[in-house]
Amino acid sequence: MSARLTSVLSRIAQAIPVVIGVVVISFVLTRALPGDPAVYFAGAAADEASIAEVREALGLDKPMLRQFIIYVGDLARGDLGQSISSGRPVAEDLASRLPASLELTLSALLLSCAVAVPLGVLAATRPGSPVDHLCRVLVTAGVSLPTFFTGILLIYVFYYLLGIAPSPLGRLDFIYIEPDHVTGFYLIDAALAGDAETFLGALKQLVLPAITLALFTMAPIARMTRAAMLGALSADFVRTARAAGLTNRTVLYGYAFRNALLPVVTTLGMVFSFTLGANVLVEKVFAWPGIGSYAVEALVVSDYAAVQGFVLAMAFLFVLLNLVIDLAYTLIDPRIGFAAK
């Protein structure tokens, strides 16, 4: 057990340089953003002197290293700076918009896992069959879809042509009242409040963007499941299990699938990263009030504190998630911590 603990601790320790790297990169990136925030803050009528004054007030006249130290200090206090466009602290903006993004991303991931994993297993158990070819074509088509285009196409079909979907504007139609804030996830909050109507309303809004995202993430999951399953099914221990007369079910799920799950779990991290990236586009298409659309708006006006906050938040979210996945992996796979090298 102590070996296991060591490996958990060393995994956490590995995340530290990454976090430092993330902070450095985000600092460098945002300092390089075009446009001078001092000019912006000083206002349209400002002269040289007042701009310099603002620059001093913002600390922008100090050497880069000094600015960086101040920046890290602010970060440590949870201060991500002030957004130019909204006039509110960036941390506050992000916190209020993050649940929207997470709700969308997680629903999409759940949906795509629910479809892709069984599809991959099915394809692997019948390699070369029509199911396998179908899986391959579907999956390749899925990953080729530009999310922003799929979104638009879905809107055209389901909103404009068929009129089934609600208008693609945000998380909830204005006729509903926002549920009380508990988790920030409308579905969960509405369910907690027992408000079936709002729940359905939120669900309706969520379906199209979630499908758009899910279509895109299905491919890597299905592909990995298929490959891992094929590998596991041709492993020697599966032959042993068959030779011992175990039923197909036991061999397939108890032996092959559980071994195949390990690489699939690892891929989920990568898939999550893709999803977060694609999120930005989908949020723009569906006017989803998440942190992605927030960042796009901030980019347009060179609102560097907001962009920086967004990039940092995304990176931290992702580092955290990878950590969770790896730790989960440590718990699932007894071999971790005993590796020879």
Next chain:
Amino acid sequence: MTQVSPDSAERPRSSGALDHLIYVLKANPVTLLAFVMFALIVISALFGPALVPYDPLQSDAANALQAPSAAHWFGTDSLGRDVFSRVIVATRLDLVISVAAVALSFVLGSVLGAVAGYWGGWIDVVLNRILDTIMAFPLFVLAMGIVAAMGNTIENIIYATAIINVPFYARLVRAEVNIRRGAGFALAARLSGNSDLRVLALHIFPNALPPMMVQVSLNLGWAILNAAGLSFIGLGVRPPTPEWGIMVAEGANFIVSGEWWLAVFPGLWLMFAVFTFNLLGDGLRDIVDPRKRT
């Protein structure tokens, strides 16, 4: 004992690579289709501007927002420009961006990965930390940040796309080199008097190329999506340059009023291009994957 057929043991196999290619294409008509689609895309990139019926930048207010017809196959946009011409002409730009980006990341990733995989030690540790850091950003978000920071130009889209792709190549090459570093043929090459650099460049690296080619093909598709996505949110290529992402973004405004062709055709062609590269990558995977060789 694995269940080997008698011919695999002592009798030499007489099949060549070409044989295998033909076999795979026969067993997998989808791959053959992918090659045909690829040819179509290359042709429109090379000769598109010479072949299209209209000037992609020529606006014609009298003919704005025309639905697809015999004269305008894909219809016209809000300025009366021919959507078909714009879609075809854009092929070259999107292809150049993705090919250049993938080539850059291929070279950079190969060098870094090969060095780290062969010598290991602190170089390996440092490289891995740097790659981890790059990968810690959702890649599209990082690309957004880079283009925003460096400025809105086509070169910067290429650099941004290249940077976010480097980790994939570096990791792949590192793994491939690492498993072959101790292989008998690499040791034998050292005994034959090859320097470490020669062993790496001439003996080990060429053996890592097949999986790299698969990655290249898959990445080309992904790079196109990435570039189009950046243009879609207003980064990178600027209007009126014909580019698929921008055209979809411009068309999006008309979709709710029913002028579907503005967004749908560029989107479909973009999809077609990405789909081709992905199919090709999948097909290449079958060709190079020795486990599929029965």
Next chain:
Amino acid sequence: MLSIRDLAVSFQTRRGAVNAVRGVSFDVATGEVLGIVGESGSGKSVTSYALMRILDAGGAITAGDVSYSGLDLRRASEADMRDIRGREISMIFQNPRAALNPIRKVGHQIEDVLRRHAKATRQDARQKAIAALEAVRITDAEARYDAYPFELSGGMCQRVVIAIALACDPRLLIADEPTTGLDITTQKAVMELVSALIRARGMGAIVITHDLGLAAQYCDRIVVMKDGQIVETGDPEALFARPRHAYTRKLVDATPRAGESIRSLLPAEIRTPDLPHKVHERPILAVRDLTKTYRGKSGPVHAVRGISFEVKEGQSVGLVGESGCGKSTTSEMLVRLLDPTSGEILFDGQDIAGIPAGRFARNPRRGDIQMVFQDATDSLNPRHSARQTIADPLRRLGGMGGAKLAARVDELADLTGLPRTLLDRFPHQLSGGQKARVGIARAIALNPRFLILDEPTAALDVSIQAVVLNLLADLRAALGMSYLFVSHDLHVVRLLCDHVIVMKGGEIVEQGPAEQVMASPAHPYTQELLSAAPKPPARRLVPAP
């Protein structure tokens, strides 16, 4: 009990159907142990998979009958087969570690089988699984129940596989190369265990192996297979004394045994007279206190602990030991691919241990010390033709090119018995024996004075091993090279070597003239190694021409 008649199995491949097994018939009586012997590709494993109906995808029985206690196994339903597998007929496999589910406790894997065949209930499953572990003589079975396969040694894993196979008291056991990949002492322990268990339970058994000597020692009757067909059947003594088929004779000849010469491994028709090689007094290589220590996760790992020995000019020295004894590390240090932690390597009187391995490629001594690698497939660059492979050292170190280079490669091909027509082929187009020849041709290209042979025949079938060992003997006589022959098999080493070194745990436990070490081993470990090797029965003696 088991009766197979005219069995034929074919596999669908891209070049059409391949008949892996053709017209095979044999019986196994209750309590009988049948050995199926053949080289790779002979169809011996496929036969057993076919009767269990667990052929890989694409494989199918195309003709014949399999009947077990009156049941038609070929036509039985899949559900019936599942009841038979594990309860009536069980299998154990080679590579035991891979044969176990890596992420399931071994106790649970035994329980799976017990529960499947209703031999245990939820309540007594654990107890019965532990009993099954005890039956295969696993010490502290209670604790091993909770172990994962990666926590157990190879031999221990094989015991677990046997426990799974025998948990439901089957009446027939099929052992598919049960000892391949295990150390020689573990091999013996596993075979003794299997043998004792099947005798005690009065089971029938089929032992599939490439090792005729092993089959002879443990089986009542032996079936020899070649190219999917049975060439000969008989009891071991008769088979060795009077092999009727030419192929059996070849196999019998090629099986190394005590007291015979390297030439006797070859069929009488192609046997050539022994060529003497001259051993000088002057040492070409002297190793002094050589040590290699790796940094491990839990403290330093002492791979080699201060060994010293000499190889005289023209002498062949055998370096013998089981996996992990440090013999490979030693040979890598000697060939200067690995830097020693301390100690001297005097080559021709000059210490080369201090020259970093990375820079030795440019040392003038590089061409004098060469190596033949263990796995011929792994040691050839898949993208280089045989000619390119052999030419590489000549180009790099010999500075040759053009016609001179081509002529030398041809000459080397002739010398190693590789047909010149094969020189333009790539490794995957060559057979195992041909690949071994390419590897040897490359190693001797620069006329090295000292050649390290790292288990050069370990991956080869015995008949090809016989040819390669003789080729090495011929080359030694012709070129006057000194050999260091690294192997796990004392009997093979003895054939080629004048002097033997036995290593264990990074140290030399015994060294001396080969005949003396073989005849009267001084160290208990050497004795154990010698007694663990299978002892084939005597064979009829054919005088050398």
